[in-house]
Every structure is written in structure tokens, then in C-alpha cells.
Amino acid sequence: MKIGITCYPTVGGSGVIATELGMLLAELGHEIHFITSGLPFRLNQVNPAIYYHEVEVSHYPVFQHDPYDLALASKMAEVVDQYKLDILHVHYAMPHAISAILARDIAKHNVKIVTTLHGTDITVLGMDQTFKNMIKYGIEQSDAVTAVSNSLARQTKELLDIEKEINVIYNFVNENDYYKKQLPLLKNEYGISESEKVITHISNFRKVKRIEDVIRTFFLIQQKLDAKLMLIGDGPECSKAFHLVKQLQIEDKVLFLGKQENISDLLSISDLNFLLSEKESFGLVLLEAMNCEVPCIGTNIGGIPEVIKHNKTGYLIDVGDVEQAAAHAIELLSDIDKLNRFSKQAYNYARKNFHSTQIVDQYVDLYKKL
Numbered sequence: 001m002k003i004g005i006t007c008y009p010t011v012g013g014s015g016v017i018a019t020e021l022g023m024l025l026a027e028l029g030h031e032i033h034f035i036t037s038g039l040p041f042r043l044n045q046v047n048p049a050i051y052y053h054e055v056e057v058s059h060y061p062v063f064q065h066d067p068y069d070l071a072l073a074s075k076m077a078e079v080v081d082q083y084k085l086d087i088l089h090v091h092y093a094m095p096h097a098i099s100a101i102l103a104r105d106i107a108k109h110n111v112k113i114v115t116t117l118h119g120t121d122i123t124v125l126g127m128d129q130t131f132k133n134m135i136k137y138g139i140e141q142s143d144a145v146t147a148v149s150n151s152l153a154r155q156t157k158e159l160l161d162i163e164k165e166i167n168v169i170y171n172f173v174n175e176n177d178y179y180k181k182q183l184p185l186l187k188n189e190y191g192i193s194e195s196e197k198v199i200t201h202i203s204n205f206r207k208v209k210r211i212e213d214v215i216r217t218f219f220l221i222q223q224k225l226d227a228k229l230m231l232i233g234d235g236p237e238c239s240k241a242f243h244l245v246k247q248l249q250i251e252d253k254v255l256f257l258g259k260q261e262n263i264s265d266l267l268s269i270s271d272l273n274f275l276l277s278e279k280e281s282f283g284l285v286l287l288e289a290m291n292c293e294v295p296c297i298g299t300n301i302g303g304i305p306e307v308i309k310h311n312k313t314g315y316l317i318d319v320g321d322v323e324q325a326a327a328h329a330i331e332l333l334s335d336i337d338k339l340n341r342f343s344k345q346a347y348n349y350a351r352k353n354f355h356s357t358q359i360v361d362q363y364v365d366l367y368k369k370l
């Protein structure tokens with residue numbers, strides 16, 4: 001098949017999934033056309049079956065705002081006609097689904113639209129009255145819609161009052177990148193001693209991630225055992241986090257690493273991963289951790305319970321319950337046999353339920369049906 005893919009090309013789970021999907025589809029022999037405003041950051045493969053079409057937005061002085069959505073639609077229509085695309089797969093409903101619908105109308109060649117919902121396109125933007133009807137229209141007019149968890153599919157139907165079928169296709173990781181590596185010197189290079197446990201939190205440091213809870217949980221943990229917290233990523237809540245760490249006087253135990261490329265290396269020296277968000281449609285980082293044999297503690301919201309199996313691959317806690325999160329972490333980190341068991345179970349669970357081969361097959365089946 002000839003498949004066009006549109007996503008936000010910058011750092012973010014939806015861009016990662018879209019790019020990895022494109023690369024795996026190309027390996028299966030499909031022709032892939034990325035139609036995006038910049039080169040997707042994970043697109044690191046030379047493959048003659050992968051094309052990249054940049055959406056250029058004109059800066060005509062009359063425009064008060066640059067018309068990205070229209071430039072995208074126009075580029076999509078051009079690529080659909082020029083390469084006779086079978087499928088236009090857009091990630092993130094707004095504005096990509098709307099641009100795709102417009103492109104389908106403009107193009108002469110018949111193309112089918114698949115829209116994948118990733119989370120905040122529904123849980124945040126779908127609640128905004130300005131966009132609600134437009135997102136609903138984008139979903140209803142797509143030829144097929146997928147969501148990354150049952151929770152997100154349910155929430156979309158409820159919030160937007162949608163009858164249309166929403167196929168749940170879970171997220172996945174590239175297993176060639178995400179696996180536990182033997183890096184005996186790395187801990188030491190970060191100033192972490194062999195006996196210290198390592199806890200990680202990886203995110204875009206936005207309010208929904210509740211970084212404060214991560215730090216407060218760690219504060220309780222480090223009172224009971226030797227541990228370091230690695231905070232990986234950057235975003236608006238970073239300076240608040242920095243101040244809290246200072247206020248709690250744990251600066252020597254918390255490492256602010258900022259944005260990092262080789263996440264799987266850092267996960268390979270981690271014992272436990274935290275995702276204590278108040279909104280999360282899936283939590284791709286959980287899967288990244290599990291593939292690196294790291295158990296996770298997450299909140300009992302959104303799609304997280306579909307990824308973490310309580311008391312088997314990690315623990316689920318209520319949003320804001322830092323005492324419970326710390327109690328689970330202390331228990332697990334103090335019992336090496338249990339920690340090893342959870343690590344293996346996390347890895348096995350991820351491989352069995354979210355393997356890339358299985359997930360990519362589900363997308364291919366959906367394309368074929370259209």
C-alpha cells in the first residue's frame with residue numbers, strides 16, 4: 001500500500017508512534033509518505049520506500065496567523081494525487097483530521113482517511129467548546145478511527161457523543177531500541193553508587209504529569225533507603241520542580257537531566273519508573289520502561305491501568321496518594337527477589353501484549369479493510 005502519515009514531528013508520544021509505525025510499515029514493503037511540518041525526530045533511517053514531504057506555510061503579510069492547517073491540506077492533496085496514496089493516516093485529531101478531510105475533497109484520487117486519537121486531542125481540546133464540534137466532525141468524517149486505549153475510546157464517545165466505531169490499537173515501542181543494556185559504568189558516571197536504587201520519571205514536564213507528586217514520593221522513599229531520582233525531560237513545570245527539590249533539601253539526590261536522546265540507556269540503570277499523571281491516555285513511557293525490564297508505579301486513571309498490571313508489573317495508586325506510592329516503592333525496592341520478579345513480569349507483559357509486530361499488523365488489517 002501507499003500510505004501518507006501526518007503527525008506533530010517534534011518530541012511527543014504521538015509523533016514517536018507515527019514515525020515508528022511508518023518505518024516498520026516500510027520494512028514490510030509499503031510505501032510511506034510523511035507529510036509534516038518538519039522532519040520527524042525519530043526518522044533516522046535511510047529507506048527508499050520512505051518519502052518526506054515538508055509542509056511549508058507561506059508568510060503572506062495579509063495573514064495575521066500563518067495558515068498551517070490549510071497548507072497541510074493542500075500538501076496532502078498534492079501528495080495523494082501525485083503518488084496515488086491509498087491511505088492518509090493522521091495522528092492527533094486537531095487539526096490533522098480536518099486537514100485530511102479537506103485534502104480528500106480537493107484530491108482527484110480516491111484516498112481513505114484513518115485518524116488515530118492520542119489523548120489530549122480529546123481529553124483537553126475535546127472539552128473546549130470552540131473545538132468540540134470540529135473534532136467530532138473530524139472523527140465522524142474519517143473512514144476509520146483508532147484510539148490508543150479503551151479508556152480513550154470510551155471517553156471520546158462520551159465527551160463528543162459519538163456513535164462511530166473507534167478501534168482500540170495500543171501503542172508499541174521499537175524493541176530494537178528499547179531493551180535492557182549492560183552498562184556497568186553508567187551509574188558511576190552519573191555519580192550513583194552501586195548500592196543506590198534509581199528511580200526515573202520521564203515526561204514533558206507539563207502540569208498533568210504532577211511532577212510535585214513524583215518528588216514528594218521520592219522524598220519519602222529516600223528517608224528509608226539509599227536512592228537517586230533521575231528526572232528526564234523538560235517543560236513548563238521544570239523550575240517549580242527544581243525549587244521543590246531545593247526546599248526539601250534533596251538536591252544531592254535528584255538529577256535533572258533535561259531532554260535526553262538515549263532513554264533506553266538511562267532506563268537500563270533504573271530500578272523503578274514513576275508516572276503519576278492526572279490525565280494519560282496510555283503512557284508510552286511505561287512501555288519503554290517495561291521493555292527495559294523496569295517495573296512502574298502509575299496512577300489509576302485513563303489508559304494507565306491497561307498498561308500496568310497492579311501487583312505484577314508494578315503498582316497503581318490514586319492520583320495524589322504519594323504515601324501509597326512511596327509505601328509500594330519502598331516495599332519493592334527493599335525486596336530484591338520481588339524486584340527481579342516484577343522486572344521480568346513487566347518485560348514479559350509488554351512483549352506479549354504490546355509487541356510492535358502485533359500492533360503494526362492491526363493497523364495493516366485496518367488499512368486493508370478500507
Ligand code: GMT
Pocket residue numbers: 011012013014015017118119120121123148171208279280281282283284285
Ligand atoms: O498531550 C500530550 O501529552 C502529548 C501526547 C503526544 O502527542 O505525545 O501524548 C498523548 O499521546 C501519547 C501517545 O499515544 C500517550 O502515550 C500519552 O498518554 C498521551 N498523553 C495524554 O493523554 C496526556
